[in-house]
Amino acid sequence: MTIKAILNGRVGTALVMLLIFMSMSLMALGFTDKARLMPLLVGIPGILLGIVQLTSEIRQSARRSADEADSDALSKAERNMFLWVFIFFFGLLGFGFIYAAPIVVFAFMYAGKKESLLVALISAAGTWAVLFGFFERVMEIPLFKGLIVEWMLN
């Protein structure tokens, strides 16, 4: 049983869940009696279940073949999509919906997914029209301006 065979996504997910329960239960010990009752009532069984699940995943991983273990790992396409989700996230967080959204939509379509320039441009313009025209102008809902833009404006 090699370390690589054991340390796969399934085991990692079970481990993260266990760590969440452990850390939240530990933190709950610092609360007042009434405040910690429910978190501990849920957290302690959560830890026990986490240990059971982690043990089960490790045992199953040891039995799994190398091919099966590889199929559990994140593929290049998945890593790529994660990257795009975080580009959207940081773009919107930094520069807000009105400025960042059309740019990230264009970048995703044109650079990321190799759509035609026309489709990417129309999509970006449509996104801007909906966000700015519909939400900000028609509905008068102020959208998030972005942390960097707000900092620059201030």
Add this chain to the structure above:
Amino acid sequence: MDLSGIFDALLTIVGSPYHMSLLLLAVPIGMFFGAIPGLGGKLGVVLVIPFVFGMDATAGALFLIAMHAVVHTGGSVPSILFGVPGTGPDAATIVDGLPMTRKGEAGRALGAAFGASGFGGVIGGLFILALLPLLRPIVLQFSPAEFFLLALFGITLIAMLSGESLVKGLMVGFFGLMMAFVNLDPQTGTQRYTFDLLFLWDGIDIIAAVLGIFAIPEMIALGAAGGAMARVDKAAASHGRADVMRGIGDVFRHWRLSIRTSLIGAFIGMIPGLGGDAASWICYGHAVQSSKTPERFGKGAVEGVIAPETANNSKEGGSLLPTLFFAVPGSSGMAILLGAFVMLGIQPGPAIALTGMEIVWILIWGLMLANILAVMMFILVAPALGYLSYVRGNLLIPFVLILTFLGAFLAVRAWENMVLLAALGTIGYFLKKYDWPRPPFVIGLILGPIAEDSYHKAMSLWGPAFLLRPGALIMIGLIVLSIGFYVYQQVTNRRKSIWLSEDDH
């Protein structure tokens, strides 16, 4: 009961072109607000209040109630097609609606959702209409003790939604419960897991959490796999009007389930503070529990669409009762409606039973008519909506991602919600990839605060003796029955599979 008053109210609406045109205008507006994640019915009502302010009370209230009644009908569309819930209570529809879309049954799923919404809305209205005198004292009997046990009953449904792994299901449910404790403790004001961040003092926002756990993982998976949401060939799929009608027919084929979940939804709606999210998940759990083939759920069972959708709309009828008669809103949406009613000159409270029953009947009929109109309107557009499931992922993903981040931001107007969305989206993807059931998370998150708050209140009022109250004993009986039924089902299924494997040998 004043029957002539009830039917006069119906005539006041259908006999007036002005009132009917208001309904026809309000329904698409309500559905639109429901279909856009983050907007929702509350914002919709708030935005149109200035427009109805000059109307007479009946017309204004009718417009608002019609709009509010069909929000969840619209919310089912993005849930089914993209796995993005339009509103919080629509999250339960994703569990089976999205797999139906993947199987090429988007038309049928949409038909079932619209049919169930209309059915639930009408049954919810009729339920209140018929049982109004009987239900008032029952609702008044609901105390924190019954609230706590009702929430506990909902939490036991986690087991039913755990699919093949009970341990994984329980862990995800407990994770949802732990996330529900991120707030200022309601009893002591102690900061719990807030890290001194002000936006966490009110707890984790359900909309952002649901979008993170469901929508982001679906988009990552779609982008990684390529193609469209539907995984079957367009020619082999069902998205025409006949398939939409088949979905509507499913609601009547499963009429017993439709009626049961409508009634459960209406009853839960009547109880202030329990909320619509609880109604849809409890009804989904009931559908799984009462099915002879529970293993189909989560893989595209039409009953999994019918149950939450009937509950979503029937609870609106139920929540009218405490809103109008006790001035205690049954949900946050009803709280805004309550304010709007007061602005229009309608004074909710016990006195309305003596002086304002006409407006009560009008609102109940308006609610039912709006649901029927919504179904008719959706039948017209559903086939076109079904085609959206065949739009290439490359074209769909960026818009859904923008809409998801926008929904998270608009839910509480806090950019921190976008951080929460990204974090829960990452966890949600790994849960999805490694076959951890995600619905229990939402149940834990929704019912955790209700359970905790009512437990402390019940303990302060009666001590442990709260468990001996008559209502509490009934609820305990329901919980025991529910767990017993689950154990019985598991044992029977295991025996069946052993017999089948022995027969094979």
